[in-house]
Amino acid sequence: MTHEPAPSQQHPDEHARSGRTAGTGAQAHSHTHLGPLHLSENEHRRVVTVLAGLVVPLVLATLIGLAVLWPTGSSPVGSQSFTAGSASPESATVTGLDVADCVQAAAALGSVSDGSLLDSAICAEITTGAAAGVVMPVHVPAESLPAADVGDRLNVIYTADALVGGTPFVFLDYDRQVPVGALTVVYLVVVVAVAGRKGVLSVVGLLLSSAVLLLFMIPALLKGGSPMAVTLTGSVAMMLLAVYVAHGVSVRTTTALLGTLAGVVLTVLLSLWGVAAANLTGAVGDDALTLTALVPGLDLRSLLTCGMVIAGLGVLNDVTITQASAVWELHAANPALGRGRLFTGGMRIGRDHIASTVYTLAFAYAGTALPLILSASLIDRAVIDTVLSGEIAEELVRTLVSSIGLVLAIPATTLIAALLCRTERTGHAEP
Structure with missing residues (x-):
């Protein structure tokens, strides 16, 4: 862990005691979210020793867990065919919203029978495959039709068996590579422009954490690994990478990491109790039922518990980073503060975090589940029964x-x- 330099607010005798001159204060940085932190040489050595004694075994245990739980053999990822039979995915571009514009051309090719077209169909030019360059009717579900516009790119399914009964091209989804790619580029530019080097490191930490999720956790869960063991190991690995890559190896970040892990343990215990006490099955929705059929033996209740843990990692790490920084700032400003006063002072700051987190996750769920909430509200049923369904x-x-x-x-x-801070009797500590 790096030794963090002293802030400019230090007293001259504190500079001398830490091997620095008072003149260096003019070059020191001001306090920031994870900025410079003053610790005397002895205290820095003690804190680093304690933290290393906690973190090094944690890192070793995580590496051992990854080695033991890492999925071997053929990966189940991508093992299911995307299309059935002779069907194949193709690309198309919308040329018109009135299907009459292309019915005659399609009929001339013998691919559309009289009366075979559905009302929810549009004209699109096929851009890949054997029919590239041909304008054909494409069936679009009614719920997806309002979003269609001329020039939109589509992903369609070509089925040769449908040549006799109607158009062989059926809408699969919209091609969103360009808009999503543009938003990604804008996001990266904004993060780097505003946060600079810290923003770049944060993005790198995000990519490494995502790699743990995609390359380890998902394949291991699909291979039948213990959901709780996989989730705990993967979560710790994700936090180690995200925290240390984004914020660097220091006393503050290590303190925040330990706080995050404490939160993860609490979340695991609460989720285990909550799933069991509320008799949650995890088998709601088509995705869960499909997953059960494709992956025999998969424990959906354990998977539900794991999802609860992963869902809170990002926000959990954010508040612990800020909270650890606040306590160390208080200690750096007045090394004579006792542990009790440091705790109460830090909690005064922490209460503001708590006040905001009370509604953070609730609003996030309300936004993502809005269609479900609206659908449930239409049913003539007691509100409490609807909420608990x-x-x-x-x-x-x-x-x-x-x-x-x-x-x-x-x-x-x-x-x-x-607990990691040690009171220093300097004789110059401010009240």
């Missing part, structure tokens, strides 16, 4: 568990940071 109850428990773990992680991080 299947799919809504799962999301409710997920939100409550993540929120409780988030709130409890704040005092846990504050306590860890306060």
